[in-house]
Amino acid sequence: MATVRFTTALQSHVACPPATVVGATVREALDAYFGENPAVRGYVLDEQGTLRKHVTVFVDGEQMRNRELTSPIGEDAEVYVMQALSGG
Numbered sequence: 001m002a003t004v005r006f007t008t009a010l011q012s013h014v015a016c017p018p019a020t021v022v023g024a025t026v027r028e029a030l031d032a033y034f035g036e037n038p039a040v041r042g043y044v045l046d047e048q049g050t051l052r053k054h055v056t057v058f059v060d061g062e063q064m065r066n067r068e069l070t071s072p073i074g075e076d077a078e079v080y081v082m083q084a085l086s087g088g
Helices: 026-036 038-044
Strands: 002-006 019-021 055-059 078-083
Touching: 002 026, 019 026, 026 038, 026 078
Parallel strands: 002 078
Antiparallel strands: 002 019, 055 078
């Protein structure tokens, strides 16, 4: 099962403990996580269900380029969700 983790920045806004979930794609893993932790969904996805502008996802240490979240993941993948930093 894949492990989904969130940065401490997101954890300061909503409880989002690490969890192991089943999913063949990033979307499926996140949907499984949100099924157990529905309050987290709005911090990661917008009203249309797409990844929020300032959120990025890493899978096994590699930044995902596919913002559609359709990238396949391995059974024991590590999915890490973080807020992108901006400013100067």
